Amino acid sequence: MPQTTIYVAPRLAGTLGTLPPAVATVDLARLFQRSAALAGVSLTVEMGRTIALLGPNGAGKTTLLRLCAAAIRPSFGSLAIDGVDAVEHPEVVRERVVYLSHATAHYEDLTAEENLRFATIMFGWGAREGREVAREALATIGLESVADERVRVFSAGMRKRLAIGRLLVARPSLLLLDEPHASLDAAGMALVDELIGLWHDAGVTVLVASHQAERVAGMADGTARLDGGLLAEVSGSGVFAGPVAPQPRRRMAVAGMDR
Amino acid sequence: MTQLRRSLTVAMAIARKDAISELRGRQAAGSTLFFAALVLLLFGFALGPDAERLAQAAPGLLWLAIVFGGLITVARLHQLEAEDGALEQLALYPVDRRAIYAGKALAGAAAMLVLGGLLVPAAGILYGIPIGAAWVPLLTAVVLGAIGFAAVGTAYAGLTVRMRAREVLLPLLLLPIVAPLLLAAVKASSAVLAGDPLGEAGSWLQLLAAFDVIMLVVGAGTYGFLLEE
Numbered sequence: 001m002p003q004t005t006i007y008v009a010p011r012l013a014g015t016l017g018t019l020p021p022a023v024a025t026v027d028l029a030r031l032f033q034r035s036a037a038l039a040g041v042s043l044t045v046e047m048g049r050t051i052a053l054l055g056p057n058g059a060g061k062t063t064l065l066r067l068c069a070a071a072i073r074p075s076f077g078s079l080a081i082d083g084v085d086a087v088e089h090p091e092v093v094r095e096r097v098v099y100l101s102h103a104t105a106h107y108e109d110l111t112a113e114e115n116l117r118f119a120t121i122m123f124g125w126g127a128r129e130g131r132e133v134a135r136e137a138l139a140t141i142g143l144e145s146v147a148d149e150r151v152r153v154f155s156a157g158m159r160k161r162l163a164i165g166r167l168l169v170a171r172p173s174l175l176l177l178d179e180p181h182a183s184l185d186a187a188g189m190a191l192v193d194e195l196i197g198l199w200h201d202a203g204v205t206v207l208v209a210s211h212q213a214e215r216v217a218g219m220a221d222g223t224a225r226l227d228g229g230l231l232a233e234v235s236g237s238g239v240f241a242g243p244v245a246p247q248p249r250r251r252m253a254v255a256g257m258d259r
Numbered sequence: 260m261t262q263l264r265r266s267l268t269v270a271m272a273i274a275r276k277d278a279i280s281e282l283r284g285r286q287a288a289g290s291t292l293f294f295a296a297l298v299l300l301l302f303g304f305a306l307g308p309d310a311e312r313l314a315q316a317a318p319g320l321l322w323l324a325i326v327f328g329g330l331i332t333v334a335r336l337h338q339l340e341a342e343d344g345a346l347e348q349l350a351l352y353p354v355d356r357r358a359i360y361a362g363k364a365l366a367g368a369a370a371m372l373v374l375g376g377l378l379v380p381a382a383g384i385l386y387g388i389p390i391g392a393a394w395v396p397l398l399t400a401v402v403l404g405a406i407g408f409a410a411v412g413t414a415y416a417g418l419t420v421r422m423r424a425r426e427v428l429l430p431l432l433l434l435p436i437v438a439p440l441l442l443a444a445v446k447a448s449s450a451v452l453a454g455d456p457l458g459e460a461g462s463w464l465q466l467l468a469a470f471d472v473i474m475l476v477v478g479a480g481t482y483g484f485l486l487e488e
Contacts, residue, residue, distance in 0.1 A: 016264045028263055028280075069350055070351070071347055071350070073487070092352070094351055094352070095353040097351075101344060101348070103343050103344025103345075103347070103348075104343055104344070105343055105344045105345045105347065105348035106343055106345065107276060107280055107339065107342075107345060108280075108342060108343070109280040109283040109284050110279060112278065114276075114279070115319065118272060118276050118375065120270070121268060121269065121272040121351075122269065122349075122350065122352035122353075122354055123353065124265065124353065150283070157342075159468075186438055220321065
């Protein structure tokens, strides 16, 4: 992998031990047409940890990630991201959380570079910086040679690589990865593993949902297993069952800014 | 970067992205234009060869064709987002939702402006109406009509894009709301084409402008909620 710069959100003011957890849920539930995709999960994830989210199909992994990304609202319970109530302040959550979903979310008639350039603008980069950041990301994900080709002609694996490129041009504090290895070849999977390691080293909290239990558990600090919309088990470090976190704060100090 | 400048940058990026997608996916844009031109032609057949009757009905028929073409345009601009889950990603970017709305509405208005700009001379030829010196106020009506329709259409397309029956729901919801716009645009165009003997075209254009402002404010204020799942 070429030289890769990892960009992160401004760090929270505070010292280790006084920082809020990256994710704190209390009895978090989400119903879809009366069926509970998540049926009351209380979970705490420490900041800067990499946590594997495991479980069978329909366990609630994707729903939990989408709730953490503020893509959907909880039906019941509370959810705080970096100490901020995600229901009351989804706009603050969106500044700190980046989500890799099942859908790769590209624009078919735009080229790979145009898709990434668009993402850089959305993530707040200036024009010149954005161009450089996008090109560096393209080199990292191995799509430099097809940068000017439209996404419409890309294979599933190339689309996935480009979606991972979008993560590289973001500045996350919390990264939510839903099946990041899916559709990728062996080299692509190794790239994802390497990047997760880099994000971890940069202090980004990473939640990885995957069916590849051994692969993700091996690189994670801890694991949380969901089953039937409930938290079945937690193990390792950095993740706890139950609301052991401080209560969500309405306002928080972020390095260099006050929210 | 100030908040306003950032929002403008985001809106322009979204509009540019939509414009590139439209231009590269020529098939869809061309089909819309062809459909709207066909509507004009069929209305002409339905009314028969009476030149005076056609010229009288021309403003109404022109605007109906623009509205039908506009329905397809605003729906397609949101369909681009629905492909491959891009709409959810768009909603998750750390940007002001009003900027997203502004970008989508700008793209919609630009596409409708092109549509209207091509349909006006087409209607002139088909219905035998002399546009002549009336083209400036007529173009003003098209610009104001395009903005107003895109303002409402963007909001409703955002609301219906995730629904299964979106093809039926969008016109059902949108057409009653754009009825005042259609009325004002037809009246303004009729007055302009008749040489504006009563000096009423200005009032209808003012009504169109007021409709645009109200719908843009309401659309910008509600679009963020419409994006929520």
